[in-house]
Amino acid sequence: MSQPGIQISDLSVEFAGGDADPVTAVSGVSQEIDAHRFVSIVGPSGCGKSTLLNVVAGLQQPTAGSIMIDGKPVTGPDRRIGLVFQEDSTLPWKTTTDNVAFGMRILGVAKRDQQRRAQEMIDLVGLQGFEQSYPAMLSGGMRQRVALARTLAQQPSVLLMDEPFAALDQQTRILLGAEVRRIWRQTKQTVLFVTHDLSEAILMSQQVWVMSYRPGRIIDVIDVDLPDDRDASVVSTPAFNELQNRIWSTLQQEAMRGFVAESTAA
Amino acid sequence: MESTVAAPVKTESPHTPTPVPGRRRKRPSTGLLSAVCTFGLLVLGCLFWHLGSALAWWSPATIPPLTEVTPALVEILGSGEFWGDAGRTGFEIAIAFVGGGAFGLLVGIGFWKAPTIGRVFEPYLVSFYAVPLVLFYPVMIVIVGINQWSVIILASIMAGIPMALNTWVGLSGLPPVYLKLARSLGCNPRQTMFEVALPAAAPFIVAGLRLAVVYALIGAVAMEFVTASAGLGFRIRYLYESFDTVEMFVYVLVVLAMSLALTFLLSVAERALLRGRAGR
Incomplete structure (x- = not known):
């Protein structure tokens, strides 16, 4: 069924x-x-x-x-409901980890779970090694991965x-x-x-x-x-x-x- | 769903590159370089000053020689009168910066929240910017009397206006997607303001702060020039009227040093507040 x-x-x-x-x-x-x-x-x-x-x-x-x-x-x-936007919605003052945890923070997820889940989602979207990077250091495609990870972390x-993907180049x-x-x-x-x-x-x-x-x-x-x-x-x-x-x-x-x-x- | 993390597809694309080394490592050396340069320029400036006086490029009545100003500086820095003046001016600047800055921030936020009011008042705020507010000192004196509050109020207004305009411009220029994100997450108004809107507008707000501190300083010293009975601005005018060029120069140097120190402090604060953003 x-x-x-x-x-x-x-x-x-x-x-x-x-x-x-x-x-x-x-x-x-x-x-x-x-x-x-x-x-x-x-x-x-x-x-x-x-x-x-x-x-x-x-x-x-x-x-x-x-x-x-x-x-x-x-x-x-x-x-x-989790939303992924067309525009770049990563927050430029937050690192990848903090960006991914942002949705959970607003939704009131416990601090410990935030860290663990953020890391899982970063791994899932293939951004290992960029946890402490700010969006300014990431490409457009990577920022969209950060946004996707943030949305997935809310477990919608x-x-x-x-x-x-509208704002990205063909290969990306x-x-x-x-x-x-x-x-x-x-x-x-x-x-x-x-x-x-x-x-x-x-x-x-x-x-x-x-x-x-x-x-x-x-x-x-x-x-x-x-x-x-x-x-x-x-x-x-x-x-x-x-x-x-x-x-x-x-x-x-x-x-x-x-x-x-x-x-x-x- | 959390346990099903499979090995991600390894691609050789430019989109999963290895971490780039942080730009931070370069910073101490540029900081050191700029410190050395500043010191070098200072030494050159003193040398030029000394040389100019020694070779009589200008009369000692115009610019007194460094050899006279330096001992006077040491002596004045040890006097209670100086610290009284400096303390008073410092207090005025601090209050004008904090009070004017906070007021400007609130006005900027208010204009953003109520765009109609913002559109009505914006032209006046902008033209007020161009008015030499010192002109209003007689009014201020009538209202609050001859004391430091007339200085503080006018300096606060001068500091508050750029702060209000910058805050407003920064908030109005927010990428709409940030607010959409906040709404989709169910942010309450406080979260939207403090977690999204204000941090996003921070580059503008910090630029507003830098202007605010400069205007607070200009406002305070200029107002003391015309109205006050104490303070660094007042002392400069007093010494100039009594033809004491050497001591006057000491005070001018102190005000210069103060403005440089404030600018430096603000640039340090700016770097801390805007960490990680493009170009920083």
């Missing part, structure tokens, strides 16, 4: 647009993710992917609908990642993507991963949701039936290509629609 991980019911988000018409960022989204599954959302830019993620994280109130995590509703920021049951993205997959296969959190990169979505996840341009709806759900221990070489297989073509055929129209809407608005 599969347990519920994230349940999104009839979710809509509207923004009051000042004197303009209200903008509907997310409209009528109902989806479920079983616990321990890895799901990606792809969609054209401006489609409300990040808004959806913010609502699931409890950072933003939906206009309608509800979110349940492990069968219990989300009403605000929640310690069952759900991991929400908002384009976590591929390497870090493989790392995230390896870590997920160990820790088995329920993951919702937002990206605009098609192959990244297929490579990382078990299921891909395609989101439409405004108002954001989930217009296609594709199961990725690639081997669980896949690596980057899977990109050249026919199965991968087929998936990519299928997602792209849906996404293409939406991306075009978004492109036209954005350029006429500007």
Whole structure:
């Protein structure tokens, strides 16, 4: 039997647009993710992917609908949820260890556990030897590892990642993507991963949701039936290509629609 | 989930390099170098001063010779009057720095918390910055009387303004992701302020502190010049009016030394407060 991980019911988000018409960022989204599954959302830019993620994280109130995590509703920021941001969120005045322990400190984890767990997570993300380094001495990819370790150290049951590799170069993205997959296969959190990169979505996840341009709806759900221990070489297989073509055929129209809407608005 | 830590994939990528040796090891030598340079410059300056006086490049009424100033310095440093003046000025600077700095910090935080108020008052605060506040000394004297509090109040205002502006700029420029992080972790307002916002704005706040100490010093000495009946600023004016150039120079040197010492102390504090950040 599969347990519920994230349940999104009839979710809509509207923004009051000042004197303009209200903008509907997310409209009528109902989806479920079983616990321990890895799901990606792809969609054209401006489609409300990040808004959806913010609502699931409890950072933003939906206009309608509800979110349940492990069968219990989300009403605000929640310690069952761990967030990884697109921007560099390491705190420049803290060493790697202190950065990784920061979330636990705020959540009131006992001091001794903080040290032990921080070290475990630093080992897990491969930052041994950099415990006392400050972010200024680390590369962008390493800082994102620190942020990931901080989030994992909070031991959330759900991991929400908002384009976590978008600010990194191509090689770092591929390497870090493989790392995230390896870590997920160990820790088995329920993951919702937002990206605009098609192959990244297929490579990382078990299921891909395609989101439409405004108002954001989930217009296609594709199961990725690639081997669980896949690596980057899977990109050249026919199965991968087929998936990519299928997602792209849906996404293409939406991306075009978004492109036209954005350029006429500007 | 904690026991399942497998050996991480070893990659030869640049993203898991070996630890770089800390920059810290270089610091003592640069510190030593700068100390040697400072001392060297000081010796050169004294030499130039002595030479200039000896060769009569300037008249002793303009700049008295080092050979006269040095014994006067020793004598004055031993006098109770000097320590009374220095103590009073030091007290004024300290109060203006601490009081003005704290007040500026609070104002900066307030402006950040209430952006509308910040936008309303910012232009006045900025233009107030440019006003020579010494002009207000008659008002101050009427309000608090001829005592050191008129000096302290004006010096505090001078110290508080850069502090307020810097704090505000630093807080307004916070990367939004820090606040998002704080919110996602469920930080309470106190944690958000002290664990995230203020440390993140620290480079600006520390720069504000450096300005505050300089302005406190300028404010205190300049105000003593015009209003006070004691203090280093007052003594310099008094000696200058009684044509005692030698003693006046002694006091000028003392004020110079004081400002250098304060700047040095602040730079030490800055290094400690901003440890680990880019460029430090």
